[in-house]
Amino acid sequence: MKLGALLGMEVGVEVGIGVGRRGRLGALAAAAGTAWLALGAPAHADTYFLTVAGLGGEPDYEQSFRQLASELDRVLQGPEHHVYTLSGPGASRGHITQTLRDIAGLAKPQDDFVLILIGHGSYDGFEYKFNVPGPDISGRELAALCNRIPARRQLIVNTTSASGASVAVFARRGRAVIAATKSGTEKNATVFARYWVDALQDPTADVDKNDAISALEAFNYATAKTAAFYESQKRLATEHAVFDDTARGGAVRVASTETGAGRFLSSVVLVRMGSARAAAANPAKRGLLARKEQLEQRIDTLKYERAALSADDYKQQMTQALIELAKVQEALDK
Numbered sequence: 001m002k003l004g005a006l007l008g009m010e011v012g013v014e015v016g017i018g019v020g021r022r023g024r025l026g027a028l029a030a031a032a033g034t035a036w037l038a039l040g041a042p043a044h045a046d047t048y049f050l051t052v053a054g055l056g057g058e059p060d061y062e063q064s065f066r067q068l069a070s071e072l073d074r075v076l077q078g079p080e081h082h083v084y085t086l087s088g089p090g091a092s093r094g095h096i097t098q099t100l101r102d103i104a105g106l107a108k109p110q111d112d113f114v115l116i117l118i119g120h121g122s123y124d125g126f127e128y129k130f131n132v133p134g135p136d137i138s139g140r141e142l143a144a145l146c147n148r149i150p151a152r153r154q155l156i157v158n159t160t161s162a163s164g165a166s167v168a169v170f171a172r173r174g175r176a177v178i179a180a181t182k183s184g185t186e187k188n189a190t191v192f193a194r195y196w197v198d199a200l201q202d203p204t205a206d207v208d209k210n211d212a213i214s215a216l217e218a219f220n221y222a223t224a225k226t227a228a229f230y231e232s233q234k235r236l237a238t239e240h241a242v243f244d245d246t247a248r249g250g251a252v253r254v255a256s257t258e259t260g261a262g263r264f265l266s267s268v269v270l271v272r273m274g275s276a277r278a279a280a281a282n283p284a285k286r287g288l289l290a291r292k293e294q295l296e297q298r299i300d301t302l303k304y305e306r307a308a309l310s311a312d313d314y315k316q317q318m319t320q321a322l323i324e325l326a327k328v329q330e331a332l333d334k
Helices: 003-015 034-039 059-075 092-107 139-147 165-170 192-201 215-232 265-268 274-281 284-308 311-333
Strands: 046-051 081-086 114-119 121-123 129-130 153-158 175-179 212-214 242-244 269-272
Touching: 003 114, 034 081, 046 059, 046 092, 059 081, 059 114, 059 192, 081 092, 092 139, 114 139, 121 165, 129 139, 139 153, 139 165, 153 165, 165 175, 165 242, 175 215, 192 215, 212 215, 212 265, 215 265, 265 284, 269 274, 274 284, 284 311
Parallel strands: 046 081, 046 114, 114 153, 153 175
Antiparallel strands: 121 129, 175 242, 212 269
């Protein structure tokens, strides 16, 4: 898209020049965190993924958990992605520990790390545990292992029953946490994992139409689909997904420009599609793609900071960022 057309579409009602940027500016799901910008957006960061399918307990659950993990293993493959998947006997406490130690030895501070837990969890009122073959592994043990991974940006997606009890244990600055349940007392098997995996494969999850699905977009998609499932079954919902990406205000269910909830989560790109995936696979365009995503984060962060800026300052910063974004987009389109 030409610079003039993109600029005219981009600024929209935000600064009074036009509407749109293919929906990016208008989508709350695209809002990026100041914390991420403070840490910096490296041009060549890798992402390390570890998916663990825990103990099923019953054949149907066992098969379902393994299938979801296998789907994720396929979907998450991509340029600069390092994908690890543990299931069945390989998902033991010992194997999880060793794999996280291996990742700790490979990941760099500028990289991203994503841990996805699929299965059953338990909470006895004091401690959350992830059910795996052999001795279960506690949330505290997992948190300690993740703390040793040098990647400054981390995401833990706990889709298990009772997962809400793990949020406070996992929470820390630079780490977003998603849980399928709002507390440790929601102990029934969850369906959130199914829709989380679907979110990373369904183009409609890409609300801002930038050919990338962020963790916030996936969360919103899976949450909506989970609610629709219980409504269609005419059943009382036994799970209510939450997230915490500020490490200070506790878990919430929706993003907010007032509290900043969702800013960091929206900056974590999980999968790229179409032109973005092609650019990520092209060494000549990889740096441009990283700059584009950094600028998109800056633009959306300005929306969160608008109340603290004068109208002129906001318009000036937004226009400057949009002009540079348009130039980067033109270079990517060539």
